[in-house]
Amino acid sequence: MSYLAGKELRIVGFLCNWCSYGGADTAGVGRFKQPTDLRIIRVPCSGRVNPLFVVKALLNGADGVLVSGCHPRDCHYSDGNFYARRRLEMLKRLLPFLGIDERRFHYTWVSASEGARWKNVVTDFTKAIHELGPFHQKEEKTECS
Amino acid sequence: MFIEKLKEAVRKILPEVDVVIGYRQGFDPLHATPYFLDKPEQVDQLIWNPLCVQNLCSYIPFLKGKVGVIVKGCDSRAIVQYMQEKLITRENIKVIGVPCLRVISVKKVMAAINQQTVQEVTFEGDNIIVKIPEGPKTIPSADVAPRKCATCQLATPLQYDVLAGEAIQSNKPQDTFEETKEFEKLSLEERRAYWEKEFDRCIRCYACRNACPMCICQDKCIAESRDPHWTSQRANVTEKAMFHMIHGLHLAGRCISCEECERVCPMDIPVAKIKKKISMDLKELFGYEAGMNPDDTPPMYTFKVEEATIEEHEI
Numbered sequence: 086m087s088y089l090a091g092k093e094l095r096i097v098g099f100l101c102n103w104c105s106y107g108g109a110d111t112a113g114v115g116r117f118k119q120p121t122d123l124r125i126i127r128v129p130c131s132g133r134v135n136p137l138f139v140v141k142a143l144l145n146g147a148d149g150v151l152v153s154g155c156h157p158r159d160c161h162y163s164d165g166n167f168y169a170r171r172r173l174e175m176l177k178r179l180l181p182f183l184g185i186d187e188r189r190f191h192y193t194w195v196s197a198s199e200g201a202r203w204k205n206v207v208t209d210f211t212k213a214i215h216e217l218g219p220f221h222q223k224e225e226k227t228e229c230s
Numbered sequence: 231m232f233i234e235k236l237k238e239a240v241r242k243i244l245p246e247v248d249v250v251i252g253y254r255q256g257f258d259p260l261h262a263t264p265y266f267l268d269k270p271e272q273v274d275q276l277i278w279n280p281l282c283v284q285n286l287c288s289y290i291p292f293l294k295g296k297v298g299v300i301v302k303g304c305d306s307r308a309i310v311q312y313m314q315e316k317l318i319t320r321e322n323i324k325v326i327g328v329p330c331l332r333v334i335s336v337k338k339v340m341a342a343i344n345q346q347t348v349q350e351v352t353f354e355g356d357n358i359i360v361k362i363p364e365g366p367k368t369i370p371s372a373d374v375a376p377r378k379c380a381t382c383q384l385a386t387p388l389q390y391d392v393l394a395g396e397a398i399q400s401n402k403p404q405d406t407f408e409e410t411k412e413f414e415k416l417s418l419e420e421r422r423a424y425w426e427k428e429f430d431r432c433i434r435c436y437a438c439r440n441a442c443p444m445c446i447c448q449d450k451c452i453a454e455s456r457d458p459h460w461t462s463q464r465a466n467v468t469e470k471a472m473f474h475m476i477h478g479l480h481l482a483g484r485c486i487s488c489e490e491c492e493r494v495c496p497m498d499i500p501v502a503k504i505k506k507k508i509s510m511d512l513k514e515l516f517g518y519e520a521g522m523n524p525d526d527t528p529p530m531y532t533f534k535v536e537e538a539t540i541e542e543h544e545i
């Protein structure tokens with residue numbers, strides 16, 4: 086797996102407590118081999134994910150951001166992911182307008198029992214980010230401090 | 231004279247409200263400035279001409295009691311949006327509507343006269359005549375109008391309690407988001423370079439936010455708060471971009487396209503462009519336009535179990 090050979094990249098994952106975090110746990114318990122670039126932040130619900138979390142992460146050092154929640158109709162709070170879907174879709178369309186490759190941001194749904202699916206999501210997303218390369222190679226603009 | 235009709239409307243409404251917001255002459259003939267009046271003798275100071283550009287609705291959420299306000303078509307979308315979001319009690323607002331076909335951008339006039347001193351301004355038909363030291367200069371109004379006027383469909387305000395003058399129809403073509411679509415044809419790198427250059431000039435004066443009729447929480451704006459600390463005081467382009475993303479995303483489904491943000495920017499940053507892109511997507515995805523119908527629900531405040539227009543993304 087060549088994309089794992091080089092340096093790790095920084096990928097931030099916002100996972101809902103009830104489904105996707107459980108799914109990641111299932112994948113761990115199942116001892117699936119997964120890339121380790123992803124840093125997981127557990128949130129109560131994908132509806133808790135303010136699109137600005139994603140923007141802030143991307144602007145401040147992340148090379149990719151993944152948001153994962155319960156499948157539509159399976160939200161623990163019944164409708165959090167429905168709101169999330171609208172917000173995240175708007176963000177997905179806005180990012181390229183500002184010159185940020187939309188492939189650096191992905192949102193999807195993984196349930197607590199879908200350990201294998203989780204493994205695939207992480208592996209594929211990590212691979213995609215490695216293909217895009219680091220997001221922040223340029224020097225920061227000079228700051229007045 | 232139209233101004234007499236307007237004054238008459240204001241005089242009639244004044245006893246019913248605590249304050250009326252209108253326009254009076256600013257520091258030079260080219261500038262109109264917002265005017266708050268509560269006494270009948272102040273009514274004669276009111277003016278009305280295409281230079282009355284400010285969206286006076288922006289003050290309403292910050293005022294207590296009953297308020298009278300002069301609104302143009304584009305401004306009236308703010309009233310509708312406040313109603314959708316239940317930010318005002320409509321009965322407490324007396325809307326004095328003015329029919330309008332076009333306003334004039336002060337910045338564009340100043341550019342056309344090379345930033346010279348303005349001695350006098352008159353309007354004749356579809357022209358504005360600006361007297362500068364070297365003599366009068368006639369400029370077609372359409373050449374110096376803000377871009378929003380070129381596609382404005384609201385010659386008569388959507389909401390009014392009194393209309394000064396006659397209701398008129400717009401004679402403009404619909405907005406087809408041509409500019410946004412053109413911009414999207416640029417490569418990712420070009421777009422990123424464009425915004426880096428534009429945002430770099432931003433001095434974070436927050437004028438764009440302060441003038442925004444929908445930035446109703448500006449006293450507690452997260453762009454300035456330390457807790458949560460969304461943006462730092464660093465003067466780099468990352469922090470500036472972050473502020474613009476905050477402003478843009480907080481207006482998703484709420485921006486009424488008055489383009490006040492862009493008008494007030496001292497650094498000429500095309501901030502409305504971001505909002506326009508969001509508005510275009512909202513129209514495409516949810517068939518929604520902010521500030522058009524008081525009974526609409528903003529698309530980010532609701533959902534559908536099956537979203538016909540949103541497809542799952544592959545990695």
Ligand code: SF4
Nearest residue numbers: 432433435436438495
């Ligand atoms: S008005 Fe212009 S300079 Fe001021 S914060 Fe907004 S974009 Fe930046």
Ligand code: SF4
Nearest residue numbers: 445447448451452480
């Ligand atoms: S940018 Fe957001 S937080 Fe700041 S005033 Fe506007 S809506 Fe409120």
